[in-house]
Amino acid sequence: MSGATIIEARELSRWYGIVMGLNNVSFVVAAGITGLVGPNGAGKSTLMQIITGQLQSSSGVLTVLGERPWNNPRLLKRIGYCPEHEAVPNDLRPLEWLEGLGLLAGLPPGKVAEQGAQMLERVKLPREAWARRMGQYSKGMRQRVKLAQALLHRPDLLVLDEPMNGLDPMGRQEMAQIIRELAAAGTSVLISSHILAELEALCRDILIVNWGRIIASGSQLDIRADLKDWPEEIEVHCDAPETLARRLFDRGMLLGFDLQAESSSVTFRVKDPPLFYQQWLDLLLESGVRVYAMRGLNRSLKQIYEKVTS
Amino acid sequence: MLHEASYQHWIGARTSIWRRRATIASNGLKGCLKSRWLRRVLVGCWGAALVQASVLFFIGQLLVPDSFVAQSQEHFSSPMQGILQGLVSWLKDHPEVSVRVTQDFLFYQLSGFLLLFTMLAIGLAIPHLITRDLSSKAIVIYSSKAISRWDYILGKLGTMLGLLSLTWLGPVCFAWLLGNLLAPHWNFFWHSRLALIHALGFAMCGAVVLSAMALGVSAISGREKVTVTAWLGLWLLGRVFTSVSREVLDSPALRWLQHLSTTFNLGEINSAIFRLRDDLKLAEDNIPMFGNLLRGVTRQTMATVENPEFWGGFVGLAVMASLAAIVVAWRVKPE
Numbered sequence: 001m002s003g004a005t006i007i008e009a010r011e012l013s014r015w016y017g018i019v020m021g022l023n024n025v026s027f028v029v030a031a032g033i034t035g036l037v038g039p040n041g042a043g044k045s046t047l048m049q050i051i052t053g054q055l056q057s058s059s060g061v062l063t064v065l066g067e068r069p070w071n072n073p074r075l076l077k078r079i080g081y082c083p084e085h086e087a088v089p090n091d092l093r094p095l096e097w098l099e100g101l102g103l104l105a106g107l108p109p110g111k112v113a114e115q116g117a118q119m120l121e122r123v124k125l126p127r128e129a130w131a132r133r134m135g136q137y138s139k140g141m142r143q144r145v146k147l148a149q150a151l152l153h154r155p156d157l158l159v160l161d162e163p164m165n166g167l168d169p170m171g172r173q174e175m176a177q178i179i180r181e182l183a184a185a186g187t188s189v190l191i192s193s194h195i196l197a198e199l200e201a202l203c204r205d206i207l208i209v210n211w212g213r214i215i216a217s218g219s220q221l222d223i224r225a226d227l228k229d230w231p232e233e234i235e236v237h238c239d240a241p242e243t244l245a246r247r248l249f250d251r252g253m254l255l256g257f258d259l260q261a262e263s264s265s266v267t268f269r270v271k272d273p274p275l276f277y278q279q280w281l282d283l284l285l286e287s288g289v290r291v292y293a294m295r296g297l298n299r300s301l302k303q304i305y306e307k308v309t310s
Numbered sequence: 311m312l313h314e315a316s317y318q319h320w321i322g323a324r325t326s327i328w329r330r331r332a333t334i335a336s337n338g339l340k341g342c343l344k345s346r347w348l349r350r351v352l353v354g355c356w357g358a359a360l361v362q363a364s365v366l367f368f369i370g371q372l373l374v375p376d377s378f379v380a381q382s383q384e385h386f387s388s389p390m391q392g393i394l395q396g397l398v399s400w401l402k403d404h405p406e407v408s409v410r411v412t413q414d415f416l417f418y419q420l421s422g423f424l425l426l427f428t429m430l431a432i433g434l435a436i437p438h439l440i441t442r443d444l445s446s447k448a449i450v451i452y453s454s455k456a457i458s459r460w461d462y463i464l465g466k467l468g469t470m471l472g473l474l475s476l477t478w479l480g481p482v483c484f485a486w487l488l489g490n491l492l493a494p495h496w497n498f499f500w501h502s503r504l505a506l507i508h509a510l511g512f513a514m515c516g517a518v519v520l521s522a523m524a525l526g527v528s529a530i531s532g533r534e535k536v537t538v539t540a541w542l543g544l545w546l547l548g549r550v551f552t553s554v555s556r557e558v559l560d561s562p563a564l565r566w567l568q569h570l571s572t573t574f575n576l577g578e579i580n581s582a583i584f585r586l587r588d589d590l591k592l593a594e595d596n597i598p599m600f601g602n603l604l605r606g607v608t609r610q611t612m613a614t615v616e617n618p619e620f621w622g623g624f625v626g627l628a629v630m631a632s633l634a635a636i637v638v639a640w641r642v643k644p645e
Contacts, residue, residue, distance in 0.1 A: 052454050073456040077324065081454035087447045091341070103333035104455040106324035149451060154320035186319070 004031045006157055006188045007051060012060035014046050021046035023212035024060065029190060033183045035199040036192040037305055038209035044192045045084060047209065048161050051190065052081040065156060077106055080150035084161035084192075088142045090135030094120055097134070097145070098152055105153035119148040124174055139166030147175070151182070158182060160191040164198060176202050200301035210309045223308070224299055230307055231255050231269040233297040234276075239290040241266035247287050253279070267297065330457050334465020339472040341438040348434040352476055355427045359481035359488075362420045366489025369412060372398045373494050409501035411589040413489075417509040418584045420485060421478075425516060425576055428477045432524045433541045435473055437534040439466055439525060440642060445532035449642065459642055463525070470521035478517065482509045508584045515583070516576055519627045523572065526634020529641040548572050569619075569626035578623030 007029035014021040022043045038044050049055040050062055053069035053076055062068065067075045089097060098116030107115060120130060123144040129137065134145060143166050150158055160179070164172045176198060179189055193199045199206075206223065208216040216223045224232070238244055245257045245266050253276055255269040270276045284291060298307070342348055371379035372394060383394055400408045443449040452462055486506045490498045527541045548571025555567035568574050 054450065054453060071458055073327070073458060073461075076454060077320075077456040079454070081451070083447070083450045083454075085447050085450075087451045089442060089446045089448050091344075091442070100333060100337045101451065101455060103325065104330050104452060104457055106330060106456045107320070108323055108325055109329075111322065146451075153455075156319055 005029070006031050007062070007064050007190070009062045010060055012050070012062050013058050014043075014050060014055060015058045020212045022050070022057075025209075025212075025214045026060075027207060027214045027217050029188075029207070030205060031186075031188045032205065033179060033189045033191065033203045034205045034207060035203035035301075036190060036207045036209065037194075037196060037199060037301070038192075039309060042209040043212040044209050045161055046212075048081075048159050048190070048192065052076070052079055052159050054081075077153060078156040080153065080155035080158045082146045082150040082158075082160045082163050084165070086142065088134045088137070088145055091133055093131060093133055094125065094145045094148070095130055098149055101149050102152050107153055115152055115154075116148070119151050120145070122151060123148045123178065140168060140171050143167055143171075143175075147178070156187065158187055158189045158191075160189065162192055162194065164193050164195050172198055196302045196305060197300075206301065208305060208308055216304075216308050220299075220301055220304065224304055225273070227304070227307060230298065231271070232273045232276075232299065233267055233269055235265055235267045235295055235297055236291055237263070237265045237293040239264065239292075240287075244284075244287060244289045247283060251279075251283070264292075324456075327457070327461060330455075331461050331465045331468060334452075334457075334462060335468025335472060338438060338466055338469030341442075342435040342469065342473055345434050345438070348431055351427055351431045351434065355424055355431070355477045355481045356484065358420060358423055358427070359485040362416060362485035363488035363492065365416060366413065366485070367492040369397070369401070370489075370493040370498065373401055405495075405497065406501045407592050409498055410504055411593045413486075413502040413505035414508060414584055414586065414589050417482065417486070417505045418580065418586060420482065421509050421512050421580055421584075422577065424478045424481060424513075425573060425580075428474060428516070428520065429545050429573065431473060431477045432470075432520060433538055433545070435470075436524060436528045436537045436541050439469060439528035440638070441528050441532060441534055441537045444529070444641065445534070463638060463642055466525055466528075467521055470524050471517055474513075474517040474520065478513045479510065482506075482513055512576075512580050512583045515579055519576070519631050520572075522631040522638075523634045526631075526637040529638045545572065548574065566622070569622050572627070572630060575623035575626040575630075578618045578620060579627070581618035582620035582623070 005028050007027075009028075010026050012022055012025050025047075036044050036047065046055065050057050051064055051069060053072060056070045064075060065078055069075050069079070095113065095116050098119065099112045102112030102115055103109060121127075125141060125144045125148065129141060134142060137145070143163060147160070147163055150160070158179075163175055163179075167175060172195070179191065179202060183189055191199065191203070200220065205219055206217065207214055208223070216226070218226075236244065241259055241261075241264060245254070245259065245268070248254050248268060249257065253271055255271050257269065258267045260266065298304075368379055371377040372383075374380055383391055386394065397408075397412075401412075440449075443452065449462070453459055457465075483506075486502065486509070490502055493499075523544075524541070527544065528537050530540055531537055551570040552568045552574045555565055
């Protein structure tokens with residue numbers, strides 16, 4: 001992790017009766033975009049609700065931007081929250097709703113209409129839809145309005161619970177671009193999503209939650225490096241896979257390998273990935289083997305997530 | 311890649327918490343007034359106030375010899391003429407008593423009438439209070455803004471008080487002001503001050519209790535049909551309990567059943583605030599004709615006017631408002 005600390009939790013727990021929503025978790029979220037992943041019921045929404053002051057923790061301490069969020073309207077002025085479930089009133093037009101919410105967020109009355117319109121444009125809600133009541137909107141349009149309300153008061157921290165739900169691929173790309181722009185402008189973003197490929201492309205840091213515990217945190221590379229009992233697998237397409245495999249094996253860099261003669265490829269299980277990458281180019285030049293393609297087989301967020309939650 | 315970086319965090323002035331509460335209240339009221347039926351009920355309330363002002367004008371015009379009203383007395387039947395002449399002489403001889411008693415009685419009736427209209431208006435407004443916020447889950451977004459749940463509830467209470475001002479407080483003030491503006495003498499304002507104080511006192515008691523109850527019922531469910539039915543059901547069931555305990559059971563041991571009715575309890579408070587017994591005593595002492603008239607009134611009506619069950623009504627309403635507050639506190643929470 002790097003950058004200023006935005007969220008810090010120490011021994012944080014939340015119970016729902018006898019059910020543990022969050023179980024004694026401690027973590028730090030730095031400025032930038034941080035992804036929150038975990039299976040259903042893992043505690044993601046509970047954590048987001050505690051961060052946004054919707055829920056009180058049962059024990060432990062959580063600070064957001066240096067303050068405790070529960071019952072703290074002053075801090076809530078600096079946080080934008082986009083909840084997972086439907087939260088858009090059917091009988092209102094988007095601008096009407098945003099104007100009211102802007103006033104609730106403490107914006108001056110003379111500014112709310114302008115701010116609301118700016119945010120609807122920012123989330124790319126088509127202008128012709130502005131005059132319609134939100135009950136007539138598609139799920140994707142509602143998601144955009146929900147995001148607009150979270151951005152309305154220009155918060156320092158944006159908490160987005162499954163914002164990609166209901167969006168088509170183009171909509172997801174647009175949403176990702178908006179989030180990147182916000183981060184570039186200095187807004188910190190905590191985002192949960194089940195679409196791990198998109199989260200991977202978006203986030204530098206990840207928090208993985210399971211059974212109410214934070215089971216991994218940090219950058220994807222750091223988390224992968226910490227999984228020492230899970231050898232990294234690298235698939236290499238080349239003109240002499242067997243030669244390459246023997247050289248690496250002789251140097252004691254591999255735990256094992258699988259040759260796929262028909263596809264002229266070999267999959268290595270690497271003992272020490274940093275050392276491997278350090279020596280890889282020299283070794284390749286020495287061997288004279290021609291490499292056509294190379295890819296890590298268990299480095300993606302999806303694979304890391306499946307590994308740590310299994 | 312170059313990013314668009316025009317987005318800036320908000321650094322301008324912020325509005326106060328009272329402004330934010332007022333936003334919840336006014337937006338809620340606007341939402342309520344979108345209902346066509348509610349607007350019709352409002353017309354009914356203000357129409358009743360206009361009728362009241364007209365009656366006060368009519369009474370005042372009896373004192374003006376060359377007025378149309380005074381001159382048209384001769385077209386009435388003889389008994390009616392007798393009553394009107396008695397009223398005129400009473401108004402002339404004892405204006406401070408007669409104006410007070412007459413307007414107290416009229417505003418007592420108007421208050422009872424406006425209470426029924428208000429109950430209906432609340433039934434129509436119930437979905438716009440908390441129900442729709444619960445069903446759309448927008449309540450989560452509201453509580454993520456710079457307000458606490460108490461601010462939200464206070465705002466919604468403001469919505470109710472605003473609505474009740476339109477259905478009840480406003481019409482009462484309007485009727486009193488217009489009726490006395492059209493009176494033949496300025497001292498009508500002074501002599502009728504108690505009627506206004508009584509009517510406003512009752513309206514404010516009613517506003518507080520009904521607002522709390524309306525919020526409670528509105529928070530019961532996120533389904534509009536459920537909350538509207540619950541409100542109408544509570545109202546009508548209460549009336550049934552009152553009727554059953556009075557007409558069918560007629561047993562002193564079961565009279566507490568009457569206090570399950572909101573309107574019965576408010577009626578008792580109304581009678582206790584207006585203290586019509588004092589007015590009737592005054593009238594009886596001043597005009598013999600009135601004494602004869604009172605002897606014709608049924609025993610039960612007189613008993614209600616003379617001995618309103620203030621404490622029973624008060625406790626009944628306090629219990630209802632407390633239950634409503636518990637429901638609101640339980641349902642209106644971010645989690």
